[in-house]
Amino acid sequence: MFGAKNKKPTNVKGVDSNHKAKKTTGFILILAAFITLVVIIITMAVMNAFGNKWWGVSFDILKSIFEMLYFLSGLVLIIGLYIGYKQLRVASEDIKIRNERLAMSKSLDYLEVFASELLPKMTEYVQKSSSSNDDEITVFSIEDVKKLIDENYYINIENMDPEIGAYAFRLLIEKQSHGIENIFNQIESFSAGIVHRLADETIVYGPISSVYCSFVESELVFLSIQRGIGAPFDNTIALYKKWTKKRESDVNVLKLKELEDTMEETRRQIAASAELIKPQKPMGS
Structure with missing residues (x-):
């Protein structure tokens, strides 16, 4: 009786949004990790192969370039984490709203069934029992x-x-x-x-x-x-x-x-009565 009426999949779209957010975050993290790894490997290879110079360029300059790339990869990682966090928050809010709407819809269904099916049967039973x-x-x-x-x-x-x-x-x-x-x-x-x-x-x-x-x-x-x-x-x-x-x-x-x-009303009445019986000062005093 209950649950068969107006069946709806629970959280299907919300779960899908959450899944997409996780996939996006995971991709960004993997990309940042890959860039970092590539930078480290290239740096080590250059150091081993060319010593202090590579194609006539000072290794100090190359080192600065690689450090900058390394910094940028870390920045990409931070940005990726932030974007992923925001997407997860949006997905979570979406799930919450959908759950609330689904619960409200289901609640209205329950109230309708109680009023249209259960209540008439209960009333009929009470009448039969009384008579x-x-x-x-x-x-x-x-x-x-x-x-x-x-x-x-x-x-x-x-x-x-x-x-x-x-x-x-x-x-x-x-x-x-x-x-x-x-x-x-x-x-x-x-x-x-x-x-x-x-x-x-x-x-x-x-x-x-x-x-x-x-x-x-x-x-x-x-x-x-x-x-x-x-x-x-x-x-x-x-x-x-x-x-x-x-x-x-x-x-x-x-x-x-x-x-x-009642107590507040009593206090007001007492205060009003006290004001009425308060002694009046003589005229001209």
């Missing part, structure tokens, strides 16, 4: 089953009380009849894309985190039983835990901001 009539008399409730969920969102089936186990599995069958298993298979695929950063979480979080966390929390019994019998739903649980913690943090930040605003 289902359960006339069976039982001494247990779903809260009794929730107490069995451990910190990793597992319910140990083997150690479950037989009577509670029978009730829990009846709940499981009822939920499956309303399509919960298919919904969570899709939620797991959706969660995997966000957990593994195929989409930009900062874009996806705002519009859907509330609905996502509320739905998963309402079905923790189903998830924990499924995890207990071998269907891990690891990505769903990982994203639920992360977003729940972030939502709690957001609420705390909001409360702190409201408290600071």
Whole structure:
């Protein structure tokens, strides 16, 4: 479901730009090294063959010429390194921009799929669950089953009380009849894309985190039983835990901001009151 839609090759052009920059830099470095090597070889050959003079030209003059060539080859090397560095920076920026655009595009795809496919199924499931009539008399409730969920969102089936186990599995069958298993298979695929950063979480979080966390929390019994019998739903649980913690943090930040605003308003009121009751100096004093 996720990932099949609007498939795009990741970073193809960015990698190509990076590769070209590396090839250009490598060529310049090889050229500079070759020039340096040629200069050294020629210098040594001249010294061995002609001693202090070559074609009547003083070796000191030749030495100066070769030193100049050697200096120029070093200059070419420095220029090559600088050009290569600039090209690598441009290629890196290009890759970064393309990745950001790709992540934004993928994030919008995820939001569209959540709104058009997952949300209607979740809404339909909640309506079916709410309208289902359960006339069976039982001494247990779903809260009794929730107490069995451990910190990793597992319910140990083997150690479950037989009577509670029978009730829990009846709940499981009822939920499956309303399509919960298919919904969570899709939620797991959706969660995997966000957990593994195929989409930009900062874009996806705002519009859907509330609905996502509320739905998963309402079905923790189903998830924990499924995890207990071998269907891990690891990505769903990982994203639920992360977003729940972030939502709690957001609420705390909001409360702190409201408290600071209230305290600031109180300080202003106190200052205004103090100004009103300040003793007035007598006239003419």
